[in-house]
Amino acid sequence: MAERNLKKEIQEKLQDDIMQSALSKFAEQYPGSRLNAYKDQDIEELRENLRQMKHDAVQHIDELADEFQASLEKRGTKVFRAKDGDEVKKILIDICKENNVKRVVKSKSMASEEIHMNECFTDNGIRVKETDLGEWMIALAGQRPSHMVMPAIHLNRYQCAKMFEKEVDHEVPGEDIPNMIQLARKTLRQEFLQADMGVTGANFGIAENGAIGLVTNEGNARLVTTLPRIHVVLIGYEKLIPKTEDAASILRLLPRNGTCQRMTSYMTMVDGPTKVIYKDENGRHVETDRKQYVILLDNGRLEAAKDPVLQQAFQCVRCASCLNVCPIWTLVGGHVYGHIYSGGIGAILTGLFHGVETFHEFSDLCIGCRKCASICPGKIPIPDLIDELRARYVKKYGAPGMDKTMFNMVLNDRGMFHKLLLKAGSIGSAPFKKGKFIRHLPLFMEELTKGRSLPTIAEESFRDRVERLSKKNPSKPKKRVAYFSGCNMDFVFADTSENVVKVLQSLDMEVVYPMEQACCGKPILGIGDREAGKETAKKNIAAFEKVQPDVIISACPTCTETLHETYMKLFENDPEWKARAAAFCSKVREFSSFVAEEYKKTGRLVHAKGGEKVTFHDSCHMKRGLGIYEEPRALIDATPGVELVEMHNCDKCCGMAGSFGMKYQEVSIPMLNEKVKNIQDTGATTAVVACPACMMQIGGGLDKAETGINTKHIADLLAEKL
């Protein structure tokens, strides 16, 4: 396969105004409509119920398959097990030959797309028609669906009308959607009536009785399973569930998350061969049992089902809601994911069914904001599974050279970085600088400042200030706090780090700063290099052990999450380091939640008189990674002279996401622009954040757009009022 140019593909999609308008409208409407469909329901209970049911099912996948097959055979269905797509195609062609099949109708099946099923029919001169309206249009145009549930979401009515014209021999006016719908009804009705064979997928398969479930709105699956005299089901092993009543766990969430409906128009269960009526060659009515064939598709599923980490992907019910809330998907659409399954779950399923190599081609497109994980009906930790696949790719092929060299040279060795920066200090005093921002960079670096200003490097790094700041430590401290700055807070936002120290000292904390600390390791762990990540973790753990702190504080939620959670998972097979990591991790706290707790103890966490309007941006790692979002708001509320006004989509990613914002600035900047607009709409004079990466992005965006709105870390806000 030719090497893909992902950046070029993204650029094209960003310039597709029709798709852009459709996706942004949808992204705006989806979250509210979804919640509305869950009115009066305990969403978390329903999600946990589904997770548990699917989790248990996948542990017994082989037994369920045996039971499902036995149930169907008892009822007269012929069951096949196919290792891969080629085997499925061979089985299908044999079925067609045996039954003299000339015409096939299909209802939507992702598994059939996964193996490019339709090719085998057309190659053998068999007419095959998709019958889901969206899939039908897309297939007429020779395109690929861009969304699992809404295959034609990237198109407008006029483009759809052009596709219709390929099938009917007259002009189709694009203004009139109802007319197009009736045209499709009329055209496809004949396909249904004349088809010899119907092919469906399955939303679930029930082991105890062999029934399959089909969830549709158009009713095409009901016609595909009613009119033709043969029914073929292609079902992935992961769709098997034990009992009929388990279907409820899926049915209470799938329509709500997928299409924001309490239930789709049709939910159909077909169990074994059912009755069909047709006329024989002599024109006589015949009523008989329809022939049913069920093909169980493996294609990598059975191996993944035994993998304790990746098996979680099989808690998926194909609702595609992870696409609907993904800030990247809703900008670039499904096609750039390049394969059948798009979005977060798409990346994972592609990895499982088509290999880590195909996955790797677009795995950059997850920024780890965890929005998808917060709404997934099966509670799949999608970004973690993507990280896992990245790690497996790196284990097989090594880390991308440039990224790794940069990391080892720069981020992993603060001393080296420090020296480099002192040399490069001239950038900071270049004529491009304005206040604390660089608005333009020359030549090849111009891209980086296209939609945002970049902060200048601090004139005095934080590590150079430590000695001076230590002198103000309390003589009888309540606790000994070791400060983990992270890269940004050492060299860029050194003033903010200084404010972190001041706030902690105001709480009678002694603050110490281990100089040998390195980067938290997230950049290298993010690209999947766990071995390098372990070395970094060891370096940090050792550095902090030396100062024997009561608490380890970071004012960067991404660093906090890495130190607190990822380090714990890195040393599973290394008892010595596992114990050292556990001791280290248990001491790690995020700045604002720690300060809020201490304020509360000392009676300082009380409402203060307001004044100037400020708004708060929730960083992804803070809200969805650490679950911290009330504490910074309580701190703002307790700060005199400021008043919190919430912005629209306060917890939507600002677009920085570590190095993503630099590598894919064409995607990052539209995300930033949306954030800037939402901040401006509040009328606030200050945007408060609790994350240095967000601070860099949002601060840069607000400056570039010349909004006059300040950006402050929560530590800055608190220190000002001390």
Place this chain on the structure above:
Amino acid sequence: MEKVCRDWAKQAFGEGLVDAKYWDEFATNAQTAAAEVYKVKDFAAGEAKLKELLAQYAPKEIIAVGGEENPALHDIYERIGNDGTQIYTDKFDIYDHRDSADVGISTAEFCVAETGSLCVDNYSYEARVTSMLPFVNIVFVNANYIVKDVTVACQIIGKVFDKGYLGFVTGPSRTADIERVLSLGVHGPNKLLIIAVENVEGGR
């Protein structure tokens, strides 16, 4: 007519699982899903409502199922035929007129309050084409047979579902595949009219 279960009330509905008290919730959710809902006190009132609806849609041909199992419906179908409208109730006649009929009349086993769904036992071919192919689907259901939610519905189905074809129907056939504009009647009916009978023994 072939069915998954001959007698849902006896074999599938457990103690306290179906109740008329869920009517309002069912009706609201069914209407949200674009179904039209009419509650009538008995089959006599149901017949009057049916004739009113038929007058509105003026079908040339009707296909209808459920008469074999339900004498009241059988009689109603006969009277509609006697009044001069073509109505087909034999399975082979239904087959012959499946694509030309304007209205299909069918039955449902019970209602689901949470979603506004009808649970339909569609083992037979004629029940499926009757409810799917004509533009209008009118469904008779017992107004006392309503379950609280999908969980209970699946429990009930689980008790009797050994082989065949059944499911939920929730409003008419719909799509939003073109510009996410809701459009009804893409492959199945674009009207789903529900006549729920309170007293199935009365008014005969």
